[in-house]
Amino acid sequence: MVELYLEKLGAEQEASITSGDRLVKHDPLANEADAGVWNFKTLMFPRPKQHPVVYYEITPAVGREVQDNLRSEWVRSKDPVTTDLVDSKEEQVQELIFRFKKFRSIPYHKKLADRLLTLFTYAKEEDPNSLGIAAGSLRDFYDFLYLHDNLKYPSITLSPDNNILASWRGEQNQVFSLHFLSNKDVRFVIFKPIKKYPDRKFRFSGAATIDTLMDEIPKDMLDWIT
Amino acid sequence: MKGDIVPDEDHIARYCKPSTISEDGQIEFGAFMLRKVDEGLSVDWLESLKCSSRDNEIIAMRKIYPSRLSVGAKAKIAILKVGEVRKKVQTESLDKRILKIIHEPPADIPSDPHSEIYNLKQDDELIAELIRETICETYPACK
Numbered sequence: 001m002v003e004l005y006l007e008k009l010g011a012e013q014e015a016s017i018t019s020g021d022r023l024v025k026h027d028p029l030a031n032e033a034d035a036g037v038w039n040f041k042t043l044m045f046p047r048p049k050q051h052p053v054v055y056y057e058i059t060p061a062v063g064r065e066v067q068d069n070l071r072s073e074w075v076r077s078k079d080p081v082t083t084d085l086v087d088s089k090e091e092q093v094q095e096l097i098f099r100f101k102k103f104r105s106i107p108y109h110k111k112l113a114d115r116l117l118t119l120f121t122y123a124k125e126e127d128p129n130s131l132g133i134a135a136g137s138l139r140d141f142y143d144f145l146y147l148h149d150n151l152k153y154p155s156i157t158l159s160p161d162n163n164i165l166a167s168w169r170g171e172q173n174q175v176f177s178l179h180f181l182s183n184k185d186v187r188f189v190i191f192k193p194i195k196k197y198p199d200r201k202f203r204f205s206g207a208a209t210i211d212t213l214m215d216e217i218p219k220d221m222l223d224w225i226t
Numbered sequence: 227m228k229g230d231i232v233p234d235e236d237h238i239a240r241y242c243k244p245s246t247i248s249e250d251g252q253i254e255f256g257a258f259m260l261r262k263v264d265e266g267l268s269v270d271w272l273e274s275l276k277c278s279s280r281d282n283e284i285i286a287m288r289k290i291y292p293s294r295l296s297v298g299a300k301a302k303i304a305i306l307k308v309g310e311v312r313k314k315v316q317t318e319s320l321d322k323r324i325l326k327i328i329h330e331p332p333a334d335i336p337s338d339p340h341s342e343i344y345n346l347k348q349d350d351e352l353i354a355e356l357i358r359e360t361i362c363e364t365y366p367a368c369k
Contacts, residue, residue: 115249119245122243122244122245122298122300123245125244125296125298126243126244126245126296126298155248155249155250155252155254156248156249157245157246157247157248157254157256158245158246158256159256159259160256160259160260160261160262160264161261161262162245165254165255165256167248167254167255175355177255177351177355179349179351181349187349187351188351189255189351189352189355191355203318203320203352205320205351205352
């Protein structure tokens with residue numbers, strides 16, 4: 001079936017696929033995990049729906065031919081994804097930060113949002129051409145906290161490439177540090193004192209995904225960060 | 227001179243930009259990580275300044291930084307002893323990494339203290355944490 005994306009002037013946000021004379025609703029981003037509401041299965045952060053209104057209607061002709069049946073008010077749309085990406089990457093980061101402020105399942109959500117905004121400002125001052133904070137990294141950080149909303153408030157800073165770094169530091173020189181790389185990848189470092197040799201410590205580092213990391217680490221290694 | 231190995235008994239200063247400083251003013255491990263485009267971590271050899279005191283070294287560095295970068299109001303200078311950094315990393319890194327700190331001044335300013343820490347890798351979070359643990363002093367980058 002041929003799909004045509006047409007932009008309706010001044011219309012609301014909906015898209016339709018037609019087969020024959022039947023209109024079927026279609027959201028171009030519906031199959032993307034991060035469209036619409038929070039997707040628990042894929043644990044993807046929802047992106048704002050900014051794609052244009054798309055209504056179209058196709059009347060199939062004989063055999064496999066498809067004949068467009070254009071409404072007079074439709075105009076052919078430019079690529080919505082490219083436009084959105086070019087115009088709103090920085091806005092996307094800012095909107096992600098704003099969502100942290102609404103992240104009520106963690107008690108420090110407002111403090112967290114303020115901190116992210118501060119880091120965003122610092123990063124832009126350091127390099128006006130940067131996006132401030134890497135959006136993929138920020139998204140993954142949100143997803144991680146969503147999965148683990150019982151963690152203490154971490155120290156949050158940025159990597160040289162503007163990824164989120166989160167660190168928890170214990171009173172006994174324990175360290176749990178995370179580097180959110182986007183695409184669900186996270187690198188971690190754990191330092192934990194060895195009781196038998198107080199001047200020495202366990203040292204672990206590695207890579208995992210944001211949704212499996214905490215399952216793989218023994219609970220007693222990190223019970224001090226909750 | 228360019229290419230000199232910075233001695234273990236000497237000190238280096240690392241400019242730590244505001245985005246690497248925590249809310250409570252602590253320098254985080256991100257200050258000691260490489261960017262994707264970096265071969266080495268930029269530092270400054272303090273004893274090469276031939277100042278009479280640490281305070282004078284800091285004053286000198288505060289004059290040098292603005293010629294290289296935009297100094298953030300909340301930026302800090304981390305002071306590390308070369309020998310402690312190298313020993314800590316070699317002893318406690320998983321691959322017994324041996325770092326080299328080499329004097330790398332610009333060609334037109336041979337007296338510039340700029341140096342580089344070599345043999346770091348990208349996403350070397352563990353080694354960045356180890357280096358962080360060797361910070362012996364910190365100062366604001368702006369007076």
